[in-house]
Amino acid sequence: MALTKSALLSAYRKMTEIRAFEDRLHEENATGDIPGFIHLYSGQEAIAVGVCENLNDTDYIGSTHRGHGHCIAKGCDLNGMMAEIFGKNDGLCHGKGGSMHIADLSVGMLGANAIVGGAPSLAIGAALSAKTLGNGGVAASFTGDGGSNQGTVFEAMNMAVVLELPIVFVIENNGFGEATGRDYAVGAPSIAGRAASFGMPSTTVDGTDFFEVYDATYEAVERARRGGGPSTIEATAHRWHGHFEGDAQLYRTADQVAELRKNQDPLMKFRAKVIGRKVTAKELDAIDAEARERVDVAVAKARAAEYPPQESLLSDVYVSY
């Protein structure tokens, strides 16, 4: 799929915003000012962006505990996200959700999800809504290689095939579920092959290559929009940080991580493919600088923001009770 210059710049902007956001959170977390747990997405940027660049605001995604990248790719506001992660009232969920529950239904983001394997069954619900309402919408769900072993994922895949739902199941195979390697935890030789056995088109792509992810998703989304039912895309990539911030990562060596960062960087791969064709290094460098500035602003605003008022403790459990 030949992308226009503005589409390439838009994709790069989102990928580099994710990187800047996550790298900065790694530093901010070390100050001790971020409550709870955060799980960083660096190294997987091309998956979230390659998928979401094929979606509209009226399409929905379901996400994971490692959801910041999905949120940014789907259009969530950086300031609202950062404030949420700091537990502040200006956050997208007014400080009641945190990193693992960032949601913005107005841009089709059904929520990060702290239950591993939680997204697919919810996302088939969004696909059912689109099909029933006949609005041409599609849904995508993100699940890790660890989450791919959950029974709910299998049930959602079978249901989607049976009901011919417009959904793309994206499996982000980053090699580890928490501290356990994919080769130990996934009994089948291929997660994509397991999905195919449910009776849907399924493919494996290099998840560090934006263009591979984009093209596979383009095909799957087009099929879903014209009533062709579900697809699965297994995208392989690498988790640059630990499972959670603070993870000592005793399951791999620092040299191995350094090697990944050097040779499996989705942003560098993107730059290598586009510079000298439609865009210049200078243009991309400027976008990098803008992304860092936007994250600086988001952190400054989040730090200055107020915590939620005490009375909000009891609000919004129900619409009415």
Next chain:
Amino acid sequence: MTMSKTTYREAIKAALAQEMQRDATVVQIGEDLRGGQAGTNPELESGKVEAFGGVLGVTKGLWTEFGSDRVIDTPITESAIIGMAAGAALTGLRPVAELMFMDFFGVCYDALYNQAAKFRYMFGGKARTPLVVRGMIGAGFSAAAQHSQSPYNVFAAVPGLKVVAPSNAYDAKGLLIQSIRDDDPVVFCEHKTLYDVKGEVPDDPYTIPFGVANYTREGTDVTIIALSAMVNAANTAADKLAAEGVSVEVVDPRTVSPLDEEGILESVDSTGRVVIVDESAARCGFGHDVAALIATRAFGSLKAPIELVTPPHTPVPFSPVLEQAWLPDAARIEAAVRKVVSA
């Protein structure tokens, strides 16, 4: 308003049908709501045959009226049914998901407990989840340990869920219509021994608000608080005791969450003697919740210790002899009333 003598089953079906007629976003999702998909009976091809219409016939006729896009037969896959319904509720539909037997919540609880119930709070008030989960509860059919439980106490412990357990046809229709129109997730518990019980039910749609108890008997000596099928047992006991000069008030809260605390306390304040009948559990049940409410808010009104009538702390047994011994009945309720009266 025109009334008809209607069974609890027909009242539930009428609520579903009338809401589907009124609102095109209401869909039914579940196993064998029609039944017969990919069956070998050639007559299925004609599109006229509903092989099941729900295992106990509650949804019979809905598929014929509304078709496969709105009465959605699914595989046996509760986790995906409730998860899909929760996701659909977030994104523009008003799904009514049927769990068949509420006992099956064990294989799909995450979608209800960690997802649907928490969306609104976790997302800072930005989500609405107009989801209804229907299912059968209750012992009495020798359906044994995995098809006879009444876990409304488990659902009611979860902030974000509303829990309804109607005791008669009139309440079933009005509360189900309210459940479908409600913007929060509702667990709607249908007692399987009540399906054939008839009552006077308005033909037109109507709603009954949540959190408003119904006094099925008025009295001055003792208050019985009972829910779902236990209301009938309580009424039977009350009528027998009335003949002996013991005046019993029966309070049916109708919804476990929200709970009509004031409606219960008002009756307790007037009688001072309390029997609570609960099929859910011998420990940490609905009855214990109500007992705690009364002990903390109406202790000064009590003239006798509160009596609880519950099953024993065992799974529901299969053999009819054991099941009858397990299930609270009018005789045990009567004995409990005599005890609080003589205390």
